[in-house]
Amino acid sequence: MLLMFILLFLFVPFFAAAIMPNGIWLAVCAALMTAGIGYLWVDSSFDGNAGFMGILLLLELAIGASAGVLARGIGLWLRSVGESTVIVQAPVLIAFLLLAGGFSRLFVIRPKLDARPASQACLASMLHVSIGRSLFATPPVPAMQIRNGYQTNYALNRAKGTRSVCDATDNGSFPLVASSFSLSFTGPASRGGPGSAQEAFCTARKQTGWAAEWCDAVDADGLADWPEMLGIGLSSDDELRRVFLVNGPPRNELAEGLAKAVSEGRSIAPQPVAGFDRYTMPWKTEYWVSTDPKWLLPDNGRYMMNCSGDWCRVAFSIGNGLFAGYSFHSPVEGREAKSRAVYSKALSLVDQLRASP
Known part of the structure; x- marks a missing residue:
């Protein structure tokens, strides 16, 4: 259905211009299509996925209209200098073939090439990711994204990303330098099903450790005590900061918030709630600090989390300038x-991800 829409938006304006009988009609057609596309561009909102689709369709309209006007214009000029009918119609045919070829390349051939599964050697490999002075080891699980700087370099929930990371590391023979990596255990890769990236990974070989647990948990819908997302990286990494270290670790955020409240002559008292002291900031962010003095994070700070509604995040230092969240x-x-169940699973995952020296 989507391909049909794209075809219509590409070829309707193309053929509308291509059938114009003379230069005047072609000029009128070009003016009307330009005005229409310009109006849609200015008057439309392009937010989110629907916005991206709108931009794509408008670009298809513009490309089809431009190609049709140009091809028909060349044909009309050739007719004016006395060329044969075959020569006059040739520009339209050539433009049509170029559009059809480009369409096939972008929307048919390329997606099929990108969807080619990674090799068995790749899926059975062990990747090594170097972040700062630390080394981590992980199989190419499709729940993973590896970043270096401000862009996602490898998204392993797609076959193309898995193939790329295996090519870059020669199937795990060389470490991959990165600024962070994350594991999304509740993302698309966790839905499984025939032909999914999860199925390809889990059946490539008999997985071990946390990867085997993940494969079994996905099949049994048993991810309830797993973190939804786990990230490890440098504190300067954009993605890690966006999700877990907005203004530093939650402990620092709480201390700064309390200090700011005192400086403004306000007092924020904790409210005891089922094993936690809950601090509610004026901007509605909540910090939950465990009342159990023995429940410590790996950086020896009291367990605490930042919650917004039902969503909570935990972040802490794991040494060597790295943070986990x-x-x-x-x-x-x-x-x-x-909290205790997910915390236990998160620490287990971090420990298993650390590469042996």
């Missing part, structure tokens, strides 16, 4: 038990 959803009722 994870997120999960939990209602207030039962939040302590959920």
